[in-house]
Amino acid sequence: MRFECCPKCGSKLVGREIGDEGLVPFCENCKRPWFDMFSTCVICLLYADRNKFALLKQDYLSRGHHVCVSGYMTPGESAEQTCVREVKEEIGLDALQVDYLGSWFYDKRDQLMLGFAVKIPEEKFVLSCEVDEAQWFDLEGAKKATEGAAICQKLIDEFLKKDL
Template sequence: MKYDYCPTCGSKLIQKQAGDDGKVPYCESCEKYWFDSFTTCVIVLVYNEFNEIALLKQLYLSNKYNVFVAGYMQVGESAEDAAIREVKEELGIDVEKIEYADSVWFEKGQNLMLGFMAFAKKHDFKLSKEVDSASWVKYSEVPNTLFPDSPENAAWAIYRKYLKKLNNK
């Protein structure tokens, strides 16, 4: 989001030099810069001890393709905390180990997607209402039902990191 007016006091913003960042919208009354803002999301490849990956079907996103756990970050939490929370909310299972995988800018939604790989023991899911169905799928079959690969598809970026990790074992 780009700011023309100050979200705090409503004044028209001016363009002011902000060090190395160049000209940035600035409120003279509040003496505050308003950098462009965007929403940060986490996306999580959840895997278990059998090299299976949790694939979710969310009809509001697609009735054809599967997705990984994903959600918006909340104010005050770390990206790792957000990833663990989303897995618990959507699948009802506890993450035992989490590691950062990759990040992708999603132009259409203007979102920064932070990708993680999370290990959880194989348990039955207890799905949130946002999730229509979910299943553990053998890792090699995962590409068959993901949204097609593209530079903006964070799921694929994480999946490739997961394959690397498997091959390094």
């Protein structure tokens, strides 16, 4: 999102050259720039071992395919803490290990997605009301179940390159 008016005082912003950033919307009243804004989310590939992955069905996100656990970061959290919180909220399990896999920008929603592999114990899922179903898959099953979920598929590819 690109600001046109100052979110603090409402003045119309003007373009100003700031260092290497080029023209940045600037409030002459508050004397500060307002950089383009986007939200930051984590997306977690849940696994118990290299051939056992947990995926969700969330009908409000997609009826066609399974998805990974994802959620918005809140101010004050590290991305790893967001992962632990989201995994607990969505399927009720405690993360055993959290490893960074890579990041992707999701243009459609203006979101920076930080991707992680999250190891979880093989225990019973306790689903949040946002989750319609959670299920274990082997590697081939997980690849098939996430067809159409581009970032989930990239997470699986990156996971396979790592020694986790």
